[in-house]
Amino acid sequence: MSGLLVRDLRVTLPGPVEAVRGLSLAVPPGSVVGLVGASGCGKSVSLLAIARLLPKRRGLVVSGEVLLDGRDLLALDEVAMRGVRGRRIGVVFQDPAAALDPLMTIGAQLDEALAANGAAPAGIAGRAQALLEEVGLQDTPRLRAAWPHELSGGQQQRVVIALALAGDPSLLLADEPTTALDPTVQAQVLRLLRDLVARRGMGLLLVSHDLPLVAGQASEVLVMHRGTVVDAGPPRAVLGTPRHPVSRAMVEAAQLARAPAPRAAPARLRVQALRIAYRRGTHVVNAVQGVEFEIAAGEALGLVGESGSGKSSIARAVAGLVAPLSGSIDLDGARPGDPRAWARRCQLVAQDPLGALNPRHTARRALEEPFRIHRLPDAEARIAAVLAEVGLDAALLGRYPTQLSGGQRQRLCIARALLLDPAVLVCDEPVTALDAALRRQVLELLAALCAQRGLALLMISHDFAAVRAICPRVVVLDAGVVIESGPAEEVMRAPRHARTAALVAALPPPLAALGNRRCTTHPSA
Amino acid sequence: MSRAGRIGGVALRQVLLLLGITVAVFVLLRVVPGDAVDVMASEGDITVAQEDLLRRMLGLDIGWPGQLLAWGSDALMGDLGTSLRYGQPVSDMVWAALPVTLGLAAAGLAIGLALGVALALLAMLRPGLAALVDALNVWSIVMPTFCVGLAGILVFSVWLGWLPSLGHGLVPAAIIGLDIGGQIAKPLMEDLRETAEARFVTALRSRGVRRGALVWRHLLPNSLTAVLPLAGLIVAGLVGGTLTMEVLFGLPGLGALLLDAILGRDYPVVQAAILVLSAAVIAANLATEAMQRALDPRVR
Numbered sequence: 001m002s003g004l005l006v007r008d009l010r011v012t013l014p015g016p017v018e019a020v021r022g023l024s025l026a027v028p029p030g031s032v033v034g035l036v037g038a039s040g041c042g043k044s045v046s047l048l049a050i051a052r053l054l055p056k057r058r059g060l061v062v063s064g065e066v067l068l069d070g071r072d073l074l075a076l077d078e079v080a081m082r083g084v085r086g087r088r089i090g091v092v093f094q095d096p097a098a099a100l101d102p103l104m105t106i107g108a109q110l111d112e113a114l115a116a117n118g119a120a121p122a123g124i125a126g127r128a129q130a131l132l133e134e135v136g137l138q139d140t141p142r143l144r145a146a147w148p149h150e151l152s153g154g155q156q157q158r159v160v161i162a163l164a165l166a167g168d169p170s171l172l173l174a175d176e177p178t179t180a181l182d183p184t185v186q187a188q189v190l191r192l193l194r195d196l197v198a199r200r201g202m203g204l205l206l207v208s209h210d211l212p213l214v215a216g217q218a219s220e221v222l223v224m225h226r227g228t229v230v231d232a233g234p235p236r237a238v239l240g241t242p243r244h245p246v247s248r249a250m251v252e253a254a255q256l257a258r259a260p261a262p263r264a265a266p267a268r269l270r271v272q273a274l275r276i277a278y279r280r281g282t283h284v285v286n287a288v289q290g291v292e293f294e295i296a297a298g299e300a301l302g303l304v305g306e307s308g309s310g311k312s313s314i315a316r317a318v319a320g321l322v323a324p325l326s327g328s329i330d331l332d333g334a335r336p337g338d339p340r341a342w343a344r345r346c347q348l349v350a351q352d353p354l355g356a357l358n359p360r361h362t363a364r365r366a367l368e369e370p371f372r373i374h375r376l377p378d379a380e381a382r383i384a385a386v387l388a389e390v391g392l393d394a395a396l397l398g399r400y401p402t403q404l405s406g407g408q409r410q411r412l413c414i415a416r417a418l419l420l421d422p423a424v425l426v427c428d429e430p431v432t433a434l435d436a437a438l439r440r441q442v443l444e445l446l447a448a449l450c451a452q453r454g455l456a457l458l459m460i461s462h463d464f465a466a467v468r469a470i471c472p473r474v475v476v477l478d479a480g481v482v483i484e485s486g487p488a489e490e491v492m493r494a495p496r497h498a499r500t501a502a503l504v505a506a507l508p509p510p511l512a513a514l515g516n517r518r519c520t521t522h523p524s525a
Numbered sequence: 526m527s528r529a530g531r532i533g534g535v536a537l538r539q540v541l542l543l544l545g546i547t548v549a550v551f552v553l554l555r556v557v558p559g560d561a562v563d564v565m566a567s568e569g570d571i572t573v574a575q576e577d578l579l580r581r582m583l584g585l586d587i588g589w590p591g592q593l594l595a596w597g598s599d600a601l602m603g604d605l606g607t608s609l610r611y612g613q614p615v616s617d618m619v620w621a622a623l624p625v626t627l628g629l630a631a632a633g634l635a636i637g638l639a640l641g642v643a644l645a646l647l648a649m650l651r652p653g654l655a656a657l658v659d660a661l662n663v664w665s666i667v668m669p670t671f672c673v674g675l676a677g678i679l680v681f682s683v684w685l686g687w688l689p690s691l692g693h694g695l696v697p698a699a700i701i702g703l704d705i706g707g708q709i710a711k712p713l714m715e716d717l718r719e720t721a722e723a724r725f726v727t728a729l730r731s732r733g734v735r736r737g738a739l740v741w742r743h744l745l746p747n748s749l750t751a752v753l754p755l756a757g758l759i760v761a762g763l764v765g766g767t768l769t770m771e772v773l774f775g776l777p778g779l780g781a782l783l784l785d786a787i788l789g790r791d792y793p794v795v796q797a798a799i800l801v802l803s804a805a806v807i808a809a810n811l812a813t814e815a816m817q818r819a820l821d822p823r824v825r
Contacts, residue, residue: 048727051731053727053730053731055722082733082735083733084733085730085731085732085733086731086732086733086734087733089731090731090732091728091731093724093727093728095724098723098724098725099724099725099727099728100725100728101725101729101743101747102725102747102821102822102823103743103746103747103750103820103821103822104742104743112734112738112742113732113734116732116733116734116735116738117732117733147822147823149822149823150822160728163728163732164731164732166732167732167733
């Protein structure tokens, strides 16, 4: 048959770790097949094994059959395989910034990819132009001369897609192609991929942890768990009547709760006329201008916006890490100033839990740190109490950050922030790095902590769905200015500003809506 | 700040640095007991009266601030003075020695870079060679170049009788090259290995880019930017190695000149030699920075 046919793929990584245990799937030309699973389920390893891109190491064993248009790729030697990569199979990667050579201009990388796939030197310029236009980029001398770091995430991913198409492949493998992108950009890139599949008649294997996202794109969904496919079928069947506990859990995890309606309460944290600016050489860049909000005890406020909207600057200012140019931050009459005193009242949970933990310190050491810094007694007892509160097993205390799962790491960071009994907790994209099941768990934890401890919680995110799950009220930012605020449900139902509408439109459709069509697009598409 | 302003600021800092080094050397030389006349006195019969006369003639009878002023005003006019021992203009002596030193340093650097890059690349492609890189790295760190130089004289001149032990530049250049190559091969190899696992390399492979292009066009430039900050180490090794080799192999370069001048307390010659060496090191550092900017668009 034509297209991709994988039979009983098994991958053992050095360790040995049985990463993939008997994967079988088919991607006919012109179809989109989704491979979904939690982090560590073996989906990315499968994709790399299909393209034979796993790093060669002693102990790497790949068996089974990977038939592309009837030819078994696993039986090819490296030279023959090089002819397949690019010309028959194109790959799109998760983090586009990391998938481009930082020292080469976009034009040079395009030319190289075209030359590697046998384009005649005379035709390269024209082909490059056609490719850039096909992925929705304007072919200008400026774009060709640009370095990867000068492009936005969406532009970078479009370039990566153009590079993957350079050899006119009949199969595209995409590994979390939109996970690192902003929601509105996510929707655009997904639409581009779908258009390409339709126009070129390519097969697309879409690998992701995001079930609603995949279900919106694919004609068939495979749910992977611990190296094997546990559930498969059209999205409607998998979502509607999940046969396996794993897919059932994924469907449930995708359905986030809704926070209760806002209620009136006296404000605890008051932010007024906040202005934050950074110095770049001689000129000043305004990151935040005239932002105001209030949070009551036991209330969660969502701060929503795309990258560059100034939300992380606000998080840092509230946490006392950057001094605002003007305006005030007021907590029961106290203001950030003395960092140590402010840290006892207000704590920050940073976006990337792995980056926020010292890799050479154990979990125990990370939790003892606040007691050392503030010279406080009773570390043992307080740590035990907070661990129970965040649901982290004390047996994990001896582990290093890399030995913990993503969810455990985020719980550890939250536990560390709670040790000093703060009045305010600032969470910067607390669930963005987590997959669906963990996202739901951490959100539930944050909501519970907020209610039980009477915390004033400031949650910062680009993800309206996550914010709505715990925040009764939201503030929407764009270019450093508040463009809208109000009850979360109201803002989402009837956004008054175009940017808000775009953010809401970029959300995956409700799962129930997916059941109606075999293949649906996003509402924005 | 404008580009011209930035470059002007950098230039001013380097000039001040050079000035500071010069003054420090000037003062240190004179604080150490004994001067050129003492050395001459120890070499032959000179009466105390003749010593006083010599000191007056050579301008050594006034305190160091006065000498600094006199030397500084001459140096600003381009006159680096006259050798206290040989009576020749210092600039002539430095000019004569400079080509020897530059030639040796350039040859040593070329051999070192070629050796270091070649070994690092080979060791990345053939992991078995990593042990060799490690061994050479330890060797270049612990073995003083003069020990290797002495061994080189013993092996090539005394035992093999290939070349006259004095005056031949090939062996000293090779020894300097070995030292530099050993120091850069290991960090470069480790960075190459890390870069080989980078996502963009997998992406390049996924597009069917050939291994040769992968290594030369992508891996090596990326790893070179990572090890370029080590250039300071290389320059230090180059200066030390060049001076040592000149003395050891009797090459009439700056090193030999400097050693002779220090032993003879020939102040103007020492000052001029150190001025030239410092300027060379500063120039090398600026060149490294310029190279970093040229290679890596992210630091521009």
